[in-house]
Amino acid sequence: MAKREDYEHRTEVLITPIIEANHFELVDVEYVKEGGTWYLRAYIDKPGGITVDDCEIVNRALSDLLDEEDFIEESYILEVSSPGLGRPLKKEKDFLRSMGKDVEIRTYRMIDKQKEFRGVLKAYDKDTVTIVTEGEEEQVFQRENIALIRLAFDF
Numbered sequence: 001m002a003k004r005e006d007y008e009h010r011t012e013v014l015i016t017p018i019i020e021a022n023h024f025e026l027v028d029v030e031y032v033k034e035g036g037t038w039y040l041r042a043y044i045d046k047p048g049g050i051t052v053d054d055c056e057i058v059n060r061a062l063s064d065l066l067d068e069e070d071f072i073e074e075s076y077i078l079e080v081s082s083p084g085l086g087r088p089l090k091k092e093k094d095f096l097r098s099m100g101k102d103v104e105i106r107t108y109r110m111i112d113k114q115k116e117f118r119g120v121l122k123a124y125d126k127d128t129v130t131i132v133t134e135g136e137e138e139q140v141f142q143r144e145n146i147a148l149i150r151l152a153f154d155f
Contacts, residue, residue: 007031007040007072014065015042018058024050027083028090031076038076040066043083050082089149095124102152103131107145117141118152 008029019026027043044050044058059080066078089095089103098121105117117139119131129149130140 003073004031010069010071011040011042011062011066014069015058015062018061018065019044022054022057024054024058027087027094031072038074039079040072040076041079041081043081043087045083055080055082085153086150089151095121095129098151104148104150104152105129105131105141105146106148107141108147109145111141111145115147 008031011029011031012026015026015029023046025045027045028041029043030039030041032039032041042058042062044054046054059078062080063078066072087094089098101121102118103121105119107115107117109115111117117131117133119133119139121129122132122138123130127143128140129143129146130138132138
């Protein structure tokens, strides 16, 4: 397991009791480097949405546990936030919740001269995602070719 995945996994273990005690949902944990700075991000949610106070509760409790465990070698910034409207579908529960809804898919490589697709999420499994486009055409994507999949929103 790479260092990044180890940090993310160990953080998930630490944050889970905090999340459960507050009746929140852990959407994702990521450890990423942006502009020379490392960030440890936890995305949380709850029915009706997450507030700044909710994020603060989790941030303080998690920060104390991370200080005690001290397993991250580099200096980093801890962020706890809502996943926002553009949250990617990553876990089984994300796909289940999004069945029958409009999604956007971005692929790593061009498929039929495009990299962005939109349609209703019809099916998924560990290897594929199937959508139905506006023209009622069914498209199946290999998960390994998907860079991003998220709910589609019209503004």
